[in-house]
Amino acid sequence: xxxxxxxxxxxxxxxxxxxxxxxxxxxxxxxxxxxxxxxxxxxxxxxxxxxxxxxxxxxxxxxxxxxxx
Numbered sequence: 001x002x003x004x005x006x007x008x009x010x011x012x013x014x015x016x017x018x019x020x021x022x023x024x025x026x027x028x029x030x031x032x033x034x035x036x037x038x039x040x041x042x043x044x045x046x047x048x049x050x051x052x053x054x055x056x057x058x059x060x061x062x063x064x065x066x067x068x069x
Contacts, residue, residue: 004028004051009065011046011055020046024065 004027011021020043028034036044049055056063 001030007066014060
């Protein structure tokens with residue numbers, strides 16, 4: 001069963017000059033074990049924050065796309 005979906009998320013922080021996330025798509029299914037890896041500044045924390053609404057509700061900025069949890 002699908003428990004979360006991210007569709008075409010593009011997010012730019014308020015003072016950012018380029019998107020922190022650019023057209024990201026993913027689905028999470030019940031029982032999945034998710035590991036986000038990448039270099040510092042690659043958007044791992046920003047992506048995680050989209051799942052609970054911290055991005056953009058707390059940080060502001062602009063977001064396009066759809067997050068369903």
